[in-house]
Amino acid sequence: MLLARVTQTKGKGDVQYVGVATGMNSLIRPALYGAYHDIVNLTRLGKPATELVTVVGPICETGDRLGSDRLAAARQGERRAADSRTRARNGYAMSSRYNLREPAEELLI
Numbered sequence: 001m002l003l004a005r006v007t008q009t010k011g012k013g014d015v016q017y018v019g020v021a022t023g024m025n026s027l028i029r030p031a032l033y034g035a036y037h038d039i040v041n042l043t044r045l046g047k048p049a050t051e052l053v054t055v056v057g058p059i060c061e062t063g064d065r066l067g068s069d070r071l072a073a074a075r076q077g078e079r080r081a082a083d084s085r086t087r088a089r090n091g092y093a094m095s096s097r098y099n100l101r102e103p104a105e106e107l108l109i
Helices: 029-033
Strands: 002-012 015-020 039-041 054-056 065-067 079-082
Touching: 029 065
Parallel strands: 015 054
Antiparallel strands: 002 015, 002 079, 039 079, 054 065
């Protein structure tokens, strides 16, 4: 499971964005070939979604998008998770230090 902290929220036109502290350097699959990953708000787990948002990373490139139009709203500091049931086992193997950003730390439980 990939865990990330919400760093910012903003809207532009009809699209609402949730920025998280990790990006395509930790999960490149959506940018490479549009892979879908369930993303949940761990802080509001079990509560109904109030709006759909697009989750983006901190790299400031069009491809730094972890998911679009399927999440409940979020506030800064909340926690998000990319669901391990839809995340490929090779997620960490495909991570990189793109733009000198360290990929998410891997922990085995």
